[in-house]
Amino acid sequence: MKLDVDDFELFAMPRQFGLARDTLDSRWKSLQGEVHPDKFAAQGAAAQRVAMQWAVRVNEAYQRLKDPLKRAAYLCELNGVPIDAERNTAMPPAFLAQQMAWREALEDASDTDELDRLAQDVAARRRDMLARLQHLLDEQQDPHAAAAEVRALMFVERFAEEVERRQEAAES
Numbered sequence: 485m486k487l488d489v490d491d492f493e494l495f496a497m498p499r500q501f502g503l504a505r506d507t508l509d510s511r512w513k514s515l516q517g518e519v520h521p522d523k524f525a526a527q528g529a530a531a532q533r534v535a536m537q538w539a540v541r542v543n544e545a546y547q548r549l550k551d552p553l554k555r556a557a558y559l560c561e562l563n564g565v566p567i568d569a570e571r572n573t574a575m576p577p578a579f580l581a582q583q584m585a586w587r588e589a590l591e592d593a594s595d596t597d598e599l600d601r602l603a604q605d606v607a608a609r610r611r612d613m614l615a616r617l618q619h620l621l622d623e624q625q626d627p628h629a630a631a632a633e634v635r636a637l638m639f640v641e642r643f644a645e646e647v648e649r650r651q652e653a654a655e656s
Contacts, residue, residue: 485519485538490562491545501556501621503549512546553641556617556634563627569635579636582609586643590650599651606644613637 485494492499495511517523519538524531548554557567575583586606593599613633620630 487537487541491549491558494542494545495549497549499559499562501552501559501618503555505550508546508549512542515542552614552617553634553637556621556630556637559621560627560631560634565627565631567631567634567638569638572635574632575636575639583639583643590643590647593650596651596654599647599654603644603647603651606640606647610637610640610644613640 490499495508495515497503497508497511516539519535519542521532521535521539524535548558560567586602589598589602593602613636617630617633617637620626620633
């Protein structure tokens, strides 16, 4: 194994957005078994330190690949298009209008039914955006358009968390 390969190569998976989750999970368990520091206990402290570095590397790669948003951002970066969300906040006008409508709906929501409908709307939008990301990355090979979609999806993810917090507060 090499530490300097990308996450997809480390997990022996194709460099694409659409991944078989069960294959990813299975490969992660296999890699963890190969690099677990306890397996190197008889070889001394140096070998255990290296194994620990490997275990951390494998876990970081697994966390990145199993999360669709992180995986999409990683693929964009591997293709030379960093997400750069802190400096690039440009969004299409239709998306900005959707954000404003959702914010108003969240502020106006007075019961759990309204919050549930909003959560369902946001979840549907998230599914659509993930499908678009797969199309942009795996079929169109367009990391620039995918990076813009990732930035928009980052907002949707944060907003979904806000809606969930409001739902939890309304239920308690």
